[in-house]
Amino acid sequence: MGGGKLIIFAAPSGSGKTTIVEYLLKQEELNLAFSVSATSRPRRGKEKHGENYYFMTTNEFKKHIKNDDFLEWEEVYRDNFYGTLKSEVERLWAEGKNVIFDIDVAGGLRIKRKYPKKTLAVFVKPPSVDELKIRLKKRSTESDDKINMRIAKASVELATAPQFDIVIKNYDLDSALNEAHDLVANFIGVQRK
Numbered sequence: 240m241g242g243g244k245l246i247i248f249a250a251p252s253g254s255g256k257t258t259i260v261e262y263l264l265k266q267e268e269l270n271l272a273f274s275v276s277a278t279s280r281p282r283r284g285k286e287k288h289g290e291n292y293y294f295m296t297t298n299e300f301k302k303h304i305k306n307d308d309f310l311e312w313e314e315v316y317r318d319n320f321y322g323t324l325k326s327e328v329e330r331l332w333a334e335g336k337n338v339i340f341d342i343d344v345a346g347g348l349r350i351k352r353k354y355p356k357k358t359l360a361v362f363v364k365p366p367s368v369d370e371l372k373i374r375l376k377k378r379s380t381e382s383d384d385k386i387n388m389r390i391a392k393a394s395v396e397l398a399t400a401p402q403f404d405i406v407i408k409n410y411d412l413d414s415a416l417n418e419a420h421d422l423v424a425n426f427i428g429v430q431r432k
């Protein structure tokens with residue numbers, strides 16, 4: 240049955256990691272399940288509670304911090320908290336799944352440090368910071384202020400790439416998807432379909 244592995248895709252916002260994670264989740268032989276994070280940021284567009292995130296107030300989030308309920312958490316942007324609940328990972332492991340995360344760089348490295356052998360930590364690199372800006376503007380789900388905040392953070396995050404097990408360049412989406420699929424299949428020890 241396998242399962243019990245942790246797969247982290249971390250990258251600056253707009254690098255395409257969410258697309259990669261969604262693609263991998265569709266590959267049945269990888270036996271992956273998505274770790275739904277908790278967040279205090281407002282819901283965007285068609286996002287659903289319990290599917291994209293567990294949405295909660297900042298107070299609720301802080302209560303979970305106090306109770307030591309998180310495997311890791313970060314104030315990713317000012318007043319926007321994000322975290323992985325221990326109960327979420329335990330639930331998916333109990334189902335015999337490998338768990339895949341779409342989290343920020345600091346959170347990803349923290350999980351890698353907690354479970355060095357069980358974790359594959361992948362950094363997704365965008366072509367350039369300028370290209371990131373274009374992608375975030377195209378997505379147009381946020382104000383210019385928020386976009387600029389994400390860009391500023393991206394430059395800091397790019398410097399952490401060498402701390403990951405491997406870096407994937409997302410210059411061409413199909414190649415990035417293919418590379419990600421190979422990497423995860425290898426790590427988990429299954430044949431690609």
Ligand code: 5GP
Binds near residue numbers: 251276280312321342
């Ligand atoms: P967004 O607001 O675009 O959904 O996410 C913003 C950033 O927070 C992204 O880089 C995303 O990967 C990260 N993030 C989402 N969930 C978590 C989490 O549980 N922990 C940490 N540390 N970062 C997260």
